[in-house]
Amino acid sequence: AKHGNGNSEYLEKIPDVKFTKLFINGEFVDSISGKTFETVDPRTGEVITLVAEGDKEDVDLAVKAARKAFDHGTWPRMSGFERGRIMNKFADLIEQNLEELAALDTIDGGKLFSLGKEVDIPSVSSMLRYYAGAADKIHGETLKMSMELQGYTLLEPVGVVGLIIPWNFPSLLFFIKAAPALAAGCTMVIKPAEQTPVSALFYAHLAKQAGIPDGVLNVINGFGPTAGAAISSHMDIDKVSFTGSTEVGRLIMQAAATSNLKQVSLELGGKSPLIVFDDADVNKAVELALLAVLYNKGEICCAGSRVYVQEGIYEEFEKKIAEKAKSWVVGDPFDPHVQQGPQVDKEQFEKILYYIEQGKKEGGTILTGGKALDKKGYYIEPTIFTDVKEEMIVVSDEIFGPVMSLMKFKTVEEAIERANNTKYGLAAGIVTKDLNIANRVSRSIRAGTIWINCYFALDRGCPFGGYKMSGFGKDKGMQALYKFLQVKAVVTPIYNSPW
Ligand code: ADP
Numbered sequence: 001a002k003h004g005n006g007n008s009e010y011l012e013k014i015p016d017v018k019f020t021k022l023f024i025n026g027e028f029v030d031s032i033s034g035k036t037f038e039t040v041d042p043r044t045g046e047v048i049t050l051v052a053e054g055d056k057e058d059v060d061l062a063v064k065a066a067r068k069a070f071d072h073g074t075w076p077r078m079s080g081f082e083r084g085r086i087m088n089k090f091a092d093l094i095e096q097n098l099e100e101l102a103a104l105d106t107i108d109g110g111k112l113f114s115l116g117k118e119v120d121i122p123s124v125s126s127m128l129r130y131y132a133g134a135a136d137k138i139h140g141e142t143l144k145m146s147m148e149l150q151g152y153t154l155l156e157p158v159g160v161v162g163l164i165i166p167w168n169f170p171s172l173l174f175f176i177k178a179a180p181a182l183a184a185g186c187t188m189v190i191k192p193a194e195q196t197p198v199s200a201l202f203y204a205h206l207a208k209q210a211g212i213p214d215g216v217l218n219v220i221n222g223f224g225p226t227a228g229a230a231i232s233s234h235m236d237i238d239k240v241s242f243t244g245s246t247e248v249g250r251l252i253m254q255a256a257a258t259s260n261l262k263q264v265s266l267e268l269g270g271k272s273p274l275i276v277f278d279d280a281d282v283n284k285a286v287e288l289a290l291l292a293v294l295y296n297k298g299e300i301c302c303a304g305s306r307v308y309v310q311e312g313i314y315e316e317f318e319k320k321i322a323e324k325a326k327s328w329v330v331g332d333p334f335d336p337h338v339q340q341g342p343q344v345d346k347e348q349f350e351k352i353l354y355y356i357e358q359g360k361k362e363g364g365t366i367l368t369g370g371k372a373l374d375k376k377g378y379y380i381e382p383t384i385f386t387d388v389k390e391e392m393i394v395v396s397d398e399i400f401g402p403v404m405s406l407m408k409f410k411t412v413e414e415a416i417e418r419a420n421n422t423k424y425g426l427a428a429g430i431v432t433k434d435l436n437i438a439n440r441v442s443r444s445i446r447a448g449t450i451w452i453n454c455y456f457a458l459d460r461g462c463p464f465g466g467y468k469m470s471g472f473g474k475d476k477g478m479q480a481l482y483k484f485l486q487v488k489a490v491v492t493p494i495y496n497s498p499w
Contacts, residue, residue, distance in 0.1 A: 026214025265473025425467030
């Protein structure tokens with residue numbers, strides 16, 4: 001399907017979508033129902049291509065293939081070194097197709113092409129290489145037991161895993177989950193988000209080229225209540241790793257509980273605070289605050305969407321951030337001068353505008369922005385609310401868009417209390433030169449990641465995941481690898497004991 005709906009000046013960057021079917025047992029196949037769905041370019045609202053729509057029967061086939069590859073195939077049985085070698089080859093192929101992959105996420109999700117090229121896709125290949133290097137260093141331990149027994153543990157792959165991913169980082173989240181699962185020796189069924197189905201199929205194609213055996217990595221596009229629910233309630237899937245909304249996380253846990261008690265790990269929503277203290281460099285803090293809420297058009301679970309500024313610098317901060325936000329460039333994500341592309345789809349676009357209206361109704365003041373751009377596509381102005389407090393839904397709900405709540409505070413205690421006044425606990429940022437404040441606040445905030453004098457300093461080696469209703473079970477780092485392993489204890493008597 002040739003895609004020709006975008007701005008003509010960037011046409012040469014827009015790739016053909018080569019893969020649109022389901023990927024099961026190493027083959028691209030139509031869905032059993034023959035159904036397809038449209039995937040839309042958020043720059044224009046026009047259809048890019050039709051993609052095969054998987055449902056329960058397709059998930060069943062994929063799980064059968066993954067089960068066979070796990071129970072009888074080579075992937076979990078080959079040496080970790082060999083798995084790592086194949087994963088590195090997979091990374092090589094991704095690097096060779098970097099621009100095309102970045103462009104697919106841009107047309108499908110409105111992501112800045114420059115970010116895809118410089119951040120998302122390079123992070124994907126480095127994620128594969130990081131876990132490739134770990135694949136041959138997975139081992140248990142020798143135990144010291146109280147009786148005349150000797151024992152040791154084996155770390156074994158969990159089995160067939162279901163990976164359900166959202167649309168905001170279609171490539172990165174695919175590999176944040178698939179790379180450690182592959183290294184562990186698991187086999188998998190991956191369900192990309194229905195808003196951004198295309199790059200995952202390209203990765204499936206490259207996985208096969210790299211030598212990942214058939215059945216190890218299956219991709220089923222489709223919708224949440226059908227294909228997604230079929231995964232979370234499947235009797236033959238051993239674990240589900242999910243990133244998405246807190247509401248759906250709850251459904252997934254319920255489905256796991258009422259089916260086969262599969263393990264679950266959830267990376268869910270957030271409403272993360274960024275706290276700027278009086279001693280901060282105001283210009284730098286302003287830049288950080290804008291980045292924290294506008295990066296990836298605010299469609300990031302750890303966005304710093306509640307900004308607390310101490311009273312001594314508040315006025316200056318407010319004035320400067322308003323100026324900067326007004327000059328923020330929103331437009332075609334292929335344009336290298338653009339800082340913010342369109343929201344992912346019409347639904348998300350309307351949801352954000354609804355929240356902006358709610359914020360106004362609740363008595364919030366719009367400092368900047370507050371509406372959609374007057375053009376085709378799902379573009380929204382960077383929006384900053386003042387005169388808001390934690391009880392308002394604009395401050396308490398995750399909006400997943402370029403909307404900041406800017407608030408003033410007096411004391412460190414107040415900042416800690418208000419920052420913690422949320423059901424979420426994904427991340428927090430602190431801006432201060434005072435080490436004592438930084439230490440104290442970072443220990444007092446109930447969130448899985450604390451960034452001091454930075455924001456989004458994400459790294460493949462650093463565990464990422466939530467406290468509270470932001471979920472549990474870390475992505476990234478060695479913690480994520482252990483998520484896909486289970487511990488087996490092996491015990492034997494040392495002497496001829498009565499055991
Ligand atoms: P967002 O709010 O970011 O769109 P969702 O939580 O709705 O995130 O979706 C994230 C992923 O979860 C998508 O792949 C979606 O299809 C899937 N999903 C949605 N509903 C369900 C469900 N009931 N069971 C399993 N997966 C689901």
